[in-house]
Amino acid sequence: MDRPEERLALIECFERDGRPGRTVDVHAWPLTLGRALSNHVVVDDAYVAPRHACIEPDAQGRLRLAVLKTANGVLVDGRRHAAGTSCELPPDGATLQLGQTRLRLRLPGETLAPEKPLPAAAALATPWLLALALLALALAELALGLDPGADLTAWLPVLVGLPAAVAGWCALWALLSKVFQHRFDFAGHLRIALPWLLALQLVDALLPQLAAALAWPWLWRLTAPLQVLLFALWLRQHLAHVLPAYRRTVGAAVAVVTLAGSAISLSLIHRATDSYSRAPYMSTLPLPAVRLAGTEPPSVLVQDMAGLAEPLAARAKKAREEDDDDSAGDDE
Numbered sequence: 001m002d003r004p005e006e007r008l009a010l011i012e013c014f015e016r017d018g019r020p021g022r023t024v025d026v027h028a029w030p031l032t033l034g035r036a037l038s039n040h041v042v043v044d045d046a047y048v049a050p051r052h053a054c055i056e057p058d059a060q061g062r063l064r065l066a067v068l069k070t071a072n073g074v075l076v077d078g079r080r081h082a083a084g085t086s087c088e089l090p091p092d093g094a095t096l097q098l099g100q101t102r103l104r105l106r107l108p109g110e111t112l113a114p115e116k117p118l119p120a121a122a123a124l125a126t127p128w129l130l131a132l133a134l135l136a137l138a139l140a141e142l143a144l145g146l147d148p149g150a151d152l153t154a155w156l157p158v159l160v161g162l163p164a165a166v167a168g169w170c171a172l173w174a175l176l177s178k179v180f181q182h183r184f185d186f187a188g189h190l191r192i193a194l195p196w197l198l199a200l201q202l203v204d205a206l207l208p209q210l211a212a213a214l215a216w217p218w219l220w221r222l223t224a225p226l227q228v229l230l231f232a233l234w235l236r237q238h239l240a241h242v243l244p245a246y247r248r249t250v251g252a253a254v255a256v257v258t259l260a261g262s263a264i265s266l267s268l269i270h271r272a273t274d275s276y277s278r279a280p281y282m283s284t285l286p287l288p289a290v291r292l293a294g295t296e297p298p299s300v301l302v303q304d305m306a307g308l309a310e311p312l313a314a315r316a317k318k319a320r321e322e323d324d325d326d327s328a329g330d331d332e
Contacts, residue, residue, distance in 0.1 A: 006027065007026065007027065008028070008108075009093075009106060009107050009108075010023055010024070010025060010026065010105075010106040011023065011024040011026060011031075011103055011106075012103065013101065014103070014104065014245065019244075020104065024041050029055065029057055029063075031054065031055045031056070032053070033048075033053045033054070033096075033103075034048060034051040034053070034098075035049065036050040038051075041103075043099070045098065045100055045101045046099070047072055047099025048070070048072075048099040048101065049069060051068050052068055052070050053065055053067055053070075053074050053098065055105070062088055062091075063088070063089040064086050064088050064089065065087055066085075066086040067081050067082060067083050067084065067085050067086065069083055072098075074096060074097065075095075075096065076089070076094055076095075076096055077090075077095055089107075091109040093105045093106045093109075093110045102245070126191075127187075127190055127194055130195055130198055131194055134166075134197055135158070135162065135163070137201050137202070137205060138201065139155070139158055139159075141201075141205055142154075142158050166190075166193060169189075169193060170189040170193055171186060173189040173192075173241075173242065174189055176242045177189070177242050185241070188241060189241065192237050192238055193238075196230060197234075199230055200227055200230050200231065200234075203226055203227055203230065204223065207219055207220065207223040208220050208223055221277045224277075225262075228258065229258075232255070232257075232258040236250060236251055236254040239254065
């Protein structure tokens with residue numbers, strides 16, 4: 001059935017979650033936008049002028065946007081245009097922002113993205129495979145640390161606690177999706193959480209052992225920063241899934257928080273150890289059979305220990321001075 005009127009364009013109004021909401025068909029030019037009821041497109045936004053902007057073709061038939069009497073101007077594809085100015089609109093449409101309201105102008109000349117395929121059966125099975133791999137890795141780590149003959153209760157923190165923690169984590173993010181996107185997207189956040197959690201588990205399980213096997217202490221020191229980076233990227237993906245229209249803002253906020261938290265953590269470690277990384281513990285040493293690095297003669301150990309004399313003497317002196325200060329304070 002033919003449409004009763006030719007559609008020259010379509011205006012899509014974005015909701016706060018970044019998805020298109022109501023639409024307005026355009027059947028004639030010019031088209032006015034603003035808060036007043038006399039406009040063709042009424043924008044209910046306190047930061048929009050009564051008659052904010054106007055779209056109409058010029059003498060050559062190209063669409064132009066004129067910014068009318070407004071203090072806030074108009075953003076056209078991210079570029080601001082002040083009151084009294086005009087700009088040519090792209091032939092395939094543009095994204096407009098009036099006040100705090102985002103609109104999309106769709107024109108007949110736009111190039112549509114390809115149709116997205118529905119999730120295949122293999123894609124639906126992927127979360128289950130990731131969950132099994134995560135549980136198997138956690139159980140393997142626990143088995144290496146348990147004493148022989150441990151009863152079933154020693155396995156409960158992984159068998160019950162890990163699935164419950166993952167479910168609770170995804171449920172909290174799904175509640176945020178319900179608030180901002182009006183849908184409880186538990187499955188979507190589960191698909192995000194499982195691969196990142198598995199990556200964190202692999203880094204924690206493999207890098208310390210590999211560093212000890214190869215005698216590469218820098219690889220051990222890389223474990224904690226890599227885990228922080230992975231967690232920050234994981235958090236960013238959850239937030240971007242909740243707020244898809246604010247990906248840049250989300251990325252900047254996560255980066256700032258990560259840098260600030262890392263700086264505080266490094267300061268506390270340096271204050272406690274006089275170093276920006278803690279020394280590896282004996283529990284990270286692998287079995288002798290998987291030791292890949294060569295052995296060092298005893299003279300190397302003696303030489304390395306000789307270099308500790310001066311730092312240890314300095315720390316002992318500092319500790320005595322602090323004790324003297326505390327004693328003097330108590331006497332007063």
